[in-house]
Amino acid sequence: MPKDSGIGASDKRREDVRFLTGTGNYTDDINMAGQAYVHFLRSDVAHGRINGIDTAAAEAMPGVVRIFTGADFEAVGGIPCGWQVTDRHGNPMQEPRHPVLAHGKVRHVGDPIAAVVAETLAQARDAAEAIKLDIEDLPAVVDMKAALEDGAPKVHDDLTSNLCYDWGFVEDNKDAVDQAIRSAAHVTTLDLVNNRLIANPMEPRVAIGAFDRASGESTLYTTSQNPHVIRLLMGAFVLGIPEHKLRVVSPDVGGGFGSKIFHYAEEAFCTFAAKAINRPVKWTATRSEAFMSDAHGRDHVTRIELALDGDNNFTAIRTETLANMGAYLSTFAPSVPTYLHGTLMAGCYKTPNIYVNVKAVFTNTVPVDAYRGAGRPEASYQLERVIDKAARELGVDPIALRRQNFITEFPYATPVAVEYDTGDYNATMDTLEKIADFGGFAARRAASEKAGKLRGLGINCYIEACGIAPSSLVGQLGARAGLYESATVRVNATGGLVVMTGSHSHGQGHETTFPQVIAEMIGIDAGMVEIVHGDTSKVPMGLGTYGSRSLAVGGSAMVRATEKIIAKAKKIAAHLMEASDADIELKDGAFSVAGTDKSVAWGDVCLAAYVPHNYPLEELEPGLEETAFYDPSNFTYPAGAYACEVEVDPETGQVTIERFCAADDFGNVVNPMIVDGQVHGGIGQGIGQALLEACAYDEDGQLLSASYMDYAMPRAGDVPFYKVDHSSSTPCTHNPLGVKGCGEAGAIGSPPAVVNAVIDALQSGGSKVTHIDMPLSPSRVWAAMQA
């Protein structure tokens, strides 16, 4: 029975009232007295030497307050990278300086060269056009293979090459893997590209810097998924502002999908410039700027080999990947193709030998970093594509091949360094078989064929690691931050609660789900709980939202803090009822003494805590406010089975998604409606990647897909009605809520299902095609059919 309140209830999203009525407070809605505007003059060449920047004429233009160039930032730090990867040989990755404004060279189209601060934005833009640039074109490196060749132009002159790192995982597995592949009964090999994407959240990035001379405090308002991380990175590494003099606020944020995790140069610029000119400085990205300055996602080129024995058991997996870093290392870029990718290469399967090699490459393109799923979609895509190809080569049923190789015993330590605590992949596959009506597929295919269309069915079984992350583990792997989460639960005298959480909500619905958890624990109405987030001056140090970590890590911190609240409240209740704390029970918002009819209401205990007239002051402080920091002991491992049915028009190559079913195991679910929504959105983005989205550069490093005229976003008509089901659940064993996280699953699970379905459709029509690189646009599908 669905519940109507607390954990398991589909409470309507309370934040939607303001989002849908235009009363949200986004960063661009904030305007400060005396604020000036900045316009960034950006490079229109991919690679060039800056021989001169003449700002004299521009300085004299109306309204200009000050013009900044790279030289103004020589004394401050570069934009830091938050993760250091160690290569196969034990050496640290090559880490170039990333100046706030380009200095010496420009390294990608969109690299900011100068910043004009003026009274109005139009004046800033006018003045920027009067800046005279002397930039000597240099040959650009765009293709990763070419970038690694001897004599290739170097993106960073002071590095030895364009190779950031050559990473092997697990290096000790390598020989055994090579051996297993040599002695295998069958090896399936697949070369593929995981296409470069641009996140395109609805709200472009915005930053406002402000400086208060009286207090010496700087404030940055920014569209961030993790304001504390920005405060730490920008304060400590770039501008040298101690944290008690720096406040970072991220109010309502209109979607991030990863692209708003990172610390960006524009944030540092606005904070720096506000102090320099003693006025607030505001920047709002245009959509065109977003295309060439938001970190891009994916962009892997991979060869994967899957070895099987004579009974079709997987015996080894070997992968070689080139991962594009772009021109600079964005905040978490090095971790994405490594620890968020290599660790997931076992998938749901008990393959004993796995070796992953990744070469990260600098190119003259926009930096690449985490995008919804970050590394895990890349892992799932390779694995689930190569398994499908193997099933075809061996002439076996792709579902049976998967089932045969599923991990069935938990905990399970993979050969790629992680331990799955729990899961039941057969159960999610059973659920999928139920909801996807595989039995009816043959009839649906026949009907499609009658209409001149090819129909295909594609399966994917993904796994991902969420609830990021155990701090000590990621510390060993090179993270330069901890990855715990914090919560302060403040109970007011009249019984209402305010929860200050380090998790940041930018569409996920935290303001609805988090109160459901606390309401359940205390037995009160969720309406009595309010969530505060996104302001470093209000919230304890937290690491923010990404990697499906908010409920698993942030929610756990909240549970821990609430447990402390309840423990203290029980002591107060015991005092009020003259009983022993051990006998106090909390149920439905009232404390009672076990075995008696004595009871005191939640609100009375809260009042006693703040009006301590009758209170055990000798043993207990007044007040009811607790903080907890929660550091997870493991990742969580959501997994699922997805099925996609497509129709292909053989004349045009047009693919339409006819059915899409998702059976996920998210462990316990707090709000099923919100989880459905997360899965829907994720699948939509996955379908976007599979069929539509392609960030493309030409060989000179010009961004070809620089607007919505050429970058195809999925629209409502591109996706079908989904069937999603998260009833098969194996709760996480190590966090208090038993939750796993659901934010990225859809984006991870859908692309392989779509591509597998298209290949199935084409082969059903007699085509021999075994692979097409995403996006499977009509022209690519048609071209593949001609080959």
Place this chain on the structure above:
Amino acid sequence: MYNFEFVKPSSIDEAVAALGEDEAQALGGGQTLIPTLKQRLARPARLVSLSGIAEMKGVGAEGGVLTIGGGTSHATVAAEAAGSYPALAALAGNIGDPAVRNRGTIGGSLANNDPSACYPAAALGSGATIVTNAREIAADDFFKGMFTTALEEGEIITAVRFPVPQAANYQKFEQPASRFALVGVFVARGGDGVRVAVTGASEEGVFRWSEAEAALASDFSTGAIEGLSVPADGMIADLHGSKAYRAHLVGVLTRRAVSAAS
């Protein structure tokens, strides 16, 4: 956007006079021009809005000819031509999204002659006449290659006259991002024979596929053009399709248009 002056005349004569000034430019629905201005890719000193000119608006059918005012929105054409010229109404009703259709005009679309736009295919495929403040131009003489037309500086499209064919159909294969025509084919069968106009495909902009026209004139059936194809040479190649793909689509869409119009 740069600063500009804005005038909104209420008659064609006033508009022509206003456009006679230095660096003046006509503003139709602004669906192409305003984004261009926002990107600072154009710098007119004054914009002469045509949206207040009543005599340039509306759809009227008379004697087998449909006359559409040059300032008529796509949405109006979609609604008001539905009875008299359904193929044209359907084309207009599938341009862009509702906002684009409510603002964008037929005059603006034809004057702009985007190689991927829909209306040029309808005008050329129907053998329409483009009426300006100064003269009448046959569609066959109007389109001069990508973004180029026979219009003189300051000349305004005041109306477009479409002879209504016996049968017609427009097949648009959408470019996945912009949803303009990756290739669009307009086929019309009238008293003077068959016209096949292709947009989206050629580097020269909209063109007539005369081979198909000839084949269809004697036998208006898909069979008549089975196996016919346009050469890939001269087709557009971009992110969304190769020359060969576009050439292939021309054949597919022409057959579909013939089939739908038969």
